[in-house]
Amino acid sequence: MTTGHHIVKSYDDELKALNDTIIEMANLTEIQFESAIQALMNQDTELAYKIIKDDDRIDDLNHEVDEMTMKLLALRQPMAMDLRNVVAAIKISSDLERIADYATNMARRTVPLINEGTVIRPIHNIPRMGEAVIEMLKNVVDAYIAGDADKAVAVWHADKAVDEMYVSLFRELLTYMMEDASHITPCTHVLFIAKNIERMGDHVTNVCETVYYLVRGEPLREDRVRKTRTDRLLTDDIETKE
Amino acid sequence: MTTGHHIVKSYDDELKALNDTIIEMANLTEIQFESAIQALMNQDTELAYKIIKDDDRIDDLNHEVDEMTMKLLALRQPMAMDLRNVVAAIKISSDLERIADYATNMARRTVPLINEGTVIRPIHNIPRMGEAVIEMLKNVVDAYIAGDADKAVAVWHADKAVDEMYVSLFRELLTYMMEDASHITPCTHVLFIAKNIERMGDHVTNVCETVYYLVRGEPLREDRVRKTRTDRLLTDDIETKE
Numbered sequence: 041m042t043t044g045h046h047i048v049k050s051y052d053d054e055l056k057a058l059n060d061t062i063i064e065m066a067n068l069t070e071i072q073f074e075s076a077i078q079a080l081m082n083q084d085t086e087l088a089y090k091i092i093k094d095d096d097r098i099d100d101l102n103h104e105v106d107e108m109t110m111k112l113l114a115l116r117q118p119m120a121m122d123l124r125n126v127v128a129a130i131k132i133s134s135d136l137e138r139i140a141d142y143a144t145n146m147a148r149r150t151v152p153l154i155n156e157g158t159v160i161r162p163i164h165n166i167p168r169m170g171e172a173v174i175e176m177l178k179n180v181v182d183a184y185i186a187g188d189a190d191k192a193v194a195v196w197h198a199d200k201a202v203d204e205m206y207v208s209l210f211r212e213l214l215t216y217m218m219e220d221a222s223h224i225t226p227c228t229h230v231l232f233i234a235k236n237i238e239r240m241g242d243h244v245t246n247v248c249e250t251v252y253y254l255v256r257g258e259p260l261r262e263d264r265v266r267k268t269r270t271d272r273l274l275t276d277d278i279e280t281k282e
Numbered sequence: 283m284t285t286g287h288h289i290v291k292s293y294d295d296e297l298k299a300l301n302d303t304i305i306e307m308a309n310l311t312e313i314q315f316e317s318a319i320q321a322l323m324n325q326d327t328e329l330a331y332k333i334i335k336d337d338d339r340i341d342d343l344n345h346e347v348d349e350m351t352m353k354l355l356a357l358r359q360p361m362a363m364d365l366r367n368v369v370a371a372i373k374i375s376s377d378l379e380r381i382a383d384y385a386t387n388m389a390r391r392t393v394p395l396i397n398e399g400t401v402i403r404p405i406h407n408i409p410r411m412g413e414a415v416i417e418m419l420k421n422v423v424d425a426y427i428a429g430d431a432d433k434a435v436a437v438w439h440a441d442k443a444v445d446e447m448y449v450s451l452f453r454e455l456l457t458y459m460m461e462d463a464s465h466i467t468p469c470t471h472v473l474f475i476a477k478n479i480e481r482m483g484d485h486v487t488n489v490c491e492t493v494y495y496l497v498r499g500e501p502l503r504e505d506r507v508r509k510t511r512t513d514r515l516l517t518d519d520i521e522t523k524e
Contacts, residue, residue, distance in 0.1 A: 103501060110369065117359040127352065130372060141524035148520045214467060221460045228456065229520075231470070232477075236524075259345060278390045278471075282383035282478075 051116050058108050058129050065101045065133055066181040069140045070174060072098065073240070076146040077170040080163070080233065083154045091147035098140040105133035121254075128254040132184070135243040135250075139177070142236040142243075149229040160226045162212040169205045169237050172198070176244045180251060189255040196248040196260070202241040203280040209234050210279055238280055293358050300350050300371050307343045307375055308423040311382045312416060314340070315482070318388040319412040322405070322475065325396045333389035340382040347375035363496075370496040374426070377485040377492070381419070384478040384485075391471040402468045404454040411447045411479050414440070418486045422493060431497040438490040438502070444483040445522040451476050452521055480522055 072091055079087040109126050112118060118126050153160075176195050183191035210231065217227045252260035314333055321329040351368050354360060360368050395402075418437050425433035452473065459469045494502035 106501070110365070113355060113369070114361060114365055119356060123352070123356055127355070127372065130369065131376070134373070134376070138524075145520075145524040148523065152520065214470065217459070217466050218463045221463070224459050224466070225456060228473070235474075235477075259348070278387075278394065281390065282380075282387040 054108070054112055054116065055118075055122060055125060058105065058112065058126065061101055061105055061108065062129055062132055062136075063181065063185065065098060065105070065136045066177070066184075068094075068098050068101070069136045069143070070177055070181075072140050072143040073170070073174055073177065076143040076150070077167055077174075079147055080150045080153070081167055083150075085151055085154055088147040088150040088154075092144055095140055095144040098137060102133050102137040105129055121257075124254045124257065128250050131250045132247050135246045139240045139243045142240050146233050146236055149233055153226055153229050156226055158222070158226050160216065160223065160230050162209060162216050162227070163230050165205065165209045165212070166230070166233060166237070169202060169209065169234065172202050172205065173237055173241045173244060176202070176241060177247075180244055180247045184247070184251050184254075187255050189252045192248040192251040192255070193260065196245050196252075199241045199245045202238060206234055206238040207279050242282075296350070296354055296358065297360075297364060297367060300347065300354065300368065303343055303347055303350065304371055304374055304378075305423065305427065307340060307347070307378045308419070308426075310336075310340050310343070311378045311385070312419055312423075314382050314385040315412070315416055315419065318385040318392070319409055319416075321389055322392045322395070323409055325392075327393055327396055330389040330392040330396075334386055337382055337386040340379055344375050344379040347371055363499075366496045366499065370492050373492045374489050377488045381482045381485045384482050388475050388478055391475055395468055395471050398468055400464070400468050402458065402465065402472050404451060404458050404469075405472050407447065407451045407454070408472070408475060408479070411444060411451065411476065414444050414447065415479055415483045415486060418444070418483060419489075422486055422489045426489070426493045426496075429497050431494045434490040434493040434497070435502065438487050438494075441483045441487045444480060448476055448480040449521050484524075 072094060075087055075091050078084065079091060109130050112126050116122075176198050179198075180192060180195045182188070183195060213227050213231050213234070217224050249260045314336060317329055317333050320326065321333060351372050354368050358364075418440050421440075422434060422437045424430070425437060455469050455473050455476070459466050491502045
């Protein structure tokens, strides 16, 4: 909670400290996400418990960002780009915290999957989907650091591939459940793990929208971009659109 | 996007307009949520499509709140309680928008459930769970309007019952899927509908935390309150904790 270790001398230092905290959160979130995939695929219970424990650090950083932004807004009254930076920090930290929460939930589901001992064939599609979203996360953090709105838009569009991977995996899981009733319980865990990754991708697109607004000063309206998606099947939308 | 219909003469008017927009968003979100339960239980396809269409209005209000808060922060440089009010508006509108998104996803899943024609027995537990979260939503909006931190804490705790209802329904759905492979596809829709409602409850607890901070000026730390939940089974946590 305390931001005491950020000894700041000036307004610029405070903005830099806020920026650094966001990047630290993003890096930790990436590690949690990568570890969650690793724990699942390597059946590593110890790593799964470590992920659950380490989530506290990201929650703390999120509260730290809240405190830093309130102080900045109250005492420095930022304007224009600086103000957008502060508001962007509130939004990005909240999305990163959610992404990390989903990684934690993946770790929680890994434990009973390992204990059960059954290997669920469709699980082998999880890493590809996970790596796609980790790549999106890395790229949007780069876009944030570089102030690159075009890159943020490119990452935004990359989510379409993740949605497609999810729908395909979802169908594979349904078939696998129908083959044998003993697959149902483990498959629901894998189903929710896949859903978690799909939701993580959605949160990355939120960060894309925030970075776009931060750089351009105008919103990347969802309805403007999502028009490109209306050709998709309604059944796909059911699974990937909230 | 335009906030042109809010003709504001003063700082106080601007804060009031922001407040009114949050309450309008909350009311529309409640209606969407109630309608989603109704469409599902009454097999009302027309209502389901109306919910999907009406979600745009809530997205627009969310963008409106973003614009109003940026203007307030840039031009009015609010302090103390007013500043907390503005930051609270950013957070609450984002949670309300997510709750409305989940209502929309419920409506999307209602359509194939109706078309399939199979009545899934465990669906009858959805209204009770939904009504519990709608009640939480109404109460936290009252707490926001009244500036009642204690009420916000009470609503926060009410989410425990929703989590329990979800876990119980989850188990019932698993059993039902195992009984007959033809139940699997419709049951996954009901499973995700139940999961949506559980997540809506989590977003209401976020609003509780925001209202608490708004009124008290200090965070309702999750770890402080969630201590009361550590006695719960790990298996329950898997399903309801991200």
